[in-house]
Amino acid sequence: NGPLNDALKQSLRSGLQFDRNMAFDPVTLLMKSSHTVMDLLIAFAPLALILLAVALASPILVGGWVFSNKAYMPQFGRLNPLRGIGNMFSKNALVELIKSVGKAFIVASVAYWVVSSDMEPILSLSNMPIEAGISEVSDLMLSGFLTIVASLIFIAAIDVPYQLYHYAEKLKMTKEQVKQESKESEGNPEIKGKIRQQQREMARRRMMSKIPTADVIITNPTHYAVAVKYQEQGMSAPIVVAKGADAVALKIRELAKEHKIVILESPKLARALYAHTDLDKEIPEALYAAVAEVLAYVFQLRMFKQQGGFQPEVPKTLPVPDALDPHSLIPAPNLMTQGGLA
Numbered sequence: 001n002g003p004l005n006d007a008l009k010q011s012l013r014s015g016l017q018f019d020r021n022m023a024f025d026p027v028t029l030l031m032k033s034s035h036t037v038m039d040l041l042i043a044f045a046p047l048a049l050i051l052l053a054v055a056l057a058s059p060i061l062v063g064g065w066v067f068s069n070k071a072y073m074p075q076f077g078r079l080n081p082l083r084g085i086g087n088m089f090s091k092n093a094l095v096e097l098i099k100s101v102g103k104a105f106i107v108a109s110v111a112y113w114v115v116s117s118d119m120e121p122i123l124s125l126s127n128m129p130i131e132a133g134i135s136e137v138s139d140l141m142l143s144g145f146l147t148i149v150a151s152l153i154f155i156a157a158i159d160v161p162y163q164l165y166h167y168a169e170k171l172k173m174t175k176e177q178v179k180q181e182s183k184e185s186e187g188n189p190e191i192k193g194k195i196r197q198q199q200r201e202m203a204r205r206r207m208m209s210k211i212p213t214a215d216v217i218i219t220n221p222t223h224y225a226v227a228v229k230y231q232e233q234g235m236s237a238p239i240v241v242a243k244g245a246d247a248v249a250l251k252i253r254e255l256a257k258e259h260k261i262v263i264l265e266s267p268k269l270a271r272a273l274y275a276h277t278d279l280d281k282e283i284p285e286a287l288y289a290a291v292a293e294v295l296a297y298v299f300q301l302r303m304f305k306q307q308g309g310f311q312p313e314v315p316k317t318l319p320v321p322d323a324l325d326p327h328s329l330i331p332a333p334n335l336m337t338q339g340g341l342a
Contacts, residue, residue: 007043009134011036103155110151114144204248207279208255210241216298217256218273221265225249226273227256228283230295237282238291243274262298264314269294272324290318 014036022028115122118140125133173181211217214227227242244252256263269290277283283291293315300312322328 003043003046007039008138009131011040011043012130012134014039099159103159106151106155107148110148111144114147118144207242207244208251211252211255211261212259214241214256214261216294217252217261217263218270218294219249219253219263219265220267220270223249224267224270224274225252225256226270226277227252227261228273228291228294230291235282237285237288238295239280239282240273240277241280243277243279245274262301264294264297266290266294266315266318266320268320268325269318271326272320275326276324284324286321286324290320293318 014032022032121136121140125136128136210229211227214229217225217227219225224245225243225248226240228238229241230238242252253263255261269287272287273283273291276287297312297315303309304311
């Protein structure tokens with residue numbers, strides 16, 4: 001007994017009550033049927049709205065509601081018959097087939113049990129008055145509906161965890177996919193290596209372009225070459241504008257000869273400057289005395305070439321602490337230059 005039951009009674013009563021003239025008038029009979037159907041639709045509207053709300057809320061509860069326009073895009077690959085046959089006989093298709101057969105078997109079994117258990121009340125409906133019969137039918141339909149819904153809930157309790165597990169498994173990536181994602185997010189190692197190589201080449205070219213501004217090139221004489229520059233205005237100490245080892249050192253010496261820059265062989269000082277001074281940074285305080293002697297010699301040599309006089313002597317023994325020489329066994333201290341940590 002309820003609004004839906006009353007609506008069914010009223011619709012059945014009004015549908016079966018008509019006079020003889022209406023039976024021979026198709027237009028009037030059609031209008032009466034239309035009104036009866038409309039009344040039934042209005043009566044079932046609340047139930048339909050509830051079912052619609054459940055249908056819309058179920059995906060949200062399981063995995064969220066995602067809007068996407070990909071479903072509207074044409075996918076011509078689906079027209080491939082070979083791919084369709086492969087999907088039909090895939091492992092996933094077999095699992096879905098077994099699930100569908102199992103669901104149909106459970107629902108059919110429950111429906112058969114409901115009907116067989118209520119067979120006596122169903123057969124007795126023909127002997128009941130209309131209103132009592134409608135009430136009995138409503139009760140039978142409600143009990144059968146709730147029983148079948150319970151079986152569907154049982155199926156969902158098994159199927160939903162499986163779907164979540166299957167979805168999580170599909171999201172897992174293979175090793176190749178992980179490598180590809182790493183390349184896309186962090187950059188391809190080969191491309192990054194080429195970029196670093198180009199950056200080193202650009203830095204080397206910038207360094208080489210500063211060699212003509214150097215005052216002196218201090219060499220090992222073959223393994224190391226360090227270009228030192230000093231200006232009384234704007235500099236509190238000499239700086240290293242270029243340095244290199246092996247092939248780079250050879251290129252520095254070639255550029256120095258090309259621009260007529262003084263080249264001085266002092267292996268110990270060259271190694272110390274190369275190891276403890278960064279590019280465009282001031283030299284360590286411990287090397288001030290040694291570099292000052294070198295610069296004094298360079299400036300005196302310039303004066304000699306311009307004005308003549310006594311030719312200065314090349315400095316032989318320079319005061320380079322053994323701790324700053326990488327070839328020395330004495331450990332080097334943690335040096336701090338005026339330009340920063342060396």
